[in-house]
Amino acid sequence: MDQSSDFVELKIPARPEYVGVVRLTVSGIANRLGYSYDDIEDIKIAVAEACTNVVNHAYSETAVNPQMLITCGIYEDRMEIAVADKGGYVDVETFKEGKGPIKPDESIEKLKEGGLGLFLIETLMDEVEISAEAGVIIVMTKFLQRGEVEQSVDSISKEIRKQ
Amino acid sequence: MNLQINTMVERNRRIVQLEGEVDVYTASILKEALTPLTKQNNVEIIIDLSHVHYIDSIGLGIFIGTLKAANKAQSTLRINGANERISRLFSITGLDEVIEIEADKREEV
Numbered sequence: 001m002d003q004s005s006d007f008v009e010l011k012i013p014a015r016p017e018y019v020g021v022v023r024l025t026v027s028g029i030a031n032r033l034g035y036s037y038d039d040i041e042d043i044k045i046a047v048a049e050a051c052t053n054v055v056n057h058a059y060s061e062t063a064v065n066p067q068m069l070i071t072c073g074i075y076e077d078r079m080e081i082a083v084a085d086k087g088g089y090v091d092v093e094t095f096k097e098g099k100g101p102i103k104p105d106e107s108i109e110k111l112k113e114g115g116l117g118l119f120l121i122e123t124l125m126d127e128v129e130i131s132a133e134a135g136v137i138i139v140m141t142k143f144l145q146r147g148e149v150e151q152s153v154d155s156i157s158k159e160i161r162k163q
Numbered sequence: 164m165n166l167q168i169n170t171m172v173e174r175n176r177r178i179v180q181l182e183g184e185v186d187v188y189t190a191s192i193l194k195e196a197l198t199p200l201t202k203q204n205n206v207e208i209i210i211d212l213s214h215v216h217y218i219d220s221i222g223l224g225i226f227i228g229t230l231k232a233a234n235k236a237q238s239t240l241r242i243n244g245a246n247e248r249i250s251r252l253f254s255i256t257g258l259d260e261v262i263e264i265e266a267d268k269r270e271e272v
Contacts, residue, residue: 016188020165023186023217041248045219052187052221102227104260108234113227116220116256123255 006074014059014066014085019051022070026081029072033079033144042124043081043142049117050083050138058087058135078126078143085135092132165189168196176207182214185222193225201232208233213244223258230262241265 010025012018026047030040051068059066066087073080098115099122122128127141166189167182177200185193200208208229212218226242233240241263245253250266253259 016186016190019187020184038248044217045252048186048219052219055187101255102257102261104257108231108261111227111231111261113224113231114220116223120220120252120256 008072008074010070010072011067012070014051014054014068016055019048019055022051022068023048026070026072029074030079030142033074035079035142035144039142043079043140046121046124046140046142047081047083049121050081050140053117053136053138054083054085054087058085063087076144078141080139080141082137082139084137087135089134090132090136092130092136095130095132095136166192168192170196170200175205176209177203178209178211180211180214184217185215185225186217186219187221190221190225193222194228197225197229198232201229201236201238204236204238206233206236206238208238208240210240210242211244212242212246212249215244215249216246218249218252220256223252223256226258226262239263 008025008029010022012022023044027040027044030043035043047070051070054068058068067085069082069084071082071084073082096118098112099118100115101119102111102116121138121140125140126143129139131137131139165184165186169180169182171178171180179196179200181193183189197208197210200206210226210229226240230240242253243265245264245266247266250259250264253262253264258264
């Protein structure tokens, strides 16, 4: 069990101009926790990818006041960042479809321009959990000292569901 | 604006110097800058990233779109000047296998 954990929540409009704000906020927290430069950059990209998904796909264009909720769980050994929207239920398997790196064997005309976001999240973070309720919730974990500290089964996704 | 775009024309070369961040917010102005270039035939499009410090899948997607459109117009696309972080992203995603990339080389006119 984690004896001490801090939570930082950011509820912010799900619009392109705010994704950079989320990036700066999360990078500030990661910096305070002592992550390496490379790890901070990984976290920034992963969180931005999750936010970009929300901005581009979660809400219809006519949605009033679309928002995303970013929750950072700060633990001794790790940081858990959840990005959640309320854009409605999405089938998780459908959501994951098309994910993957670029296939260099494809002819140029057939190369896909999407699908890299989720692939990057899973590549850059240590653990990723995707679920769907009132919208999509992506919970991403980055460990501070990988492999040295026993990993806790607690997850902030539980905290989010309570809200 | 978090992204400055400077496009230079030199014979058949179209050099696009970017400065700042390429993300979901700046994506639209980058697309606006690149689209007209991909409509020209037989040009060499060079995107210079030496002053770009952040890029994510949105930017990579735009580069793939640009490559496809350039290819249709018998043009080529090359990316120069990516820093170590961005080069790593190109290699993780496999972008470096489909687009000609020269790391840390600034494009001089």
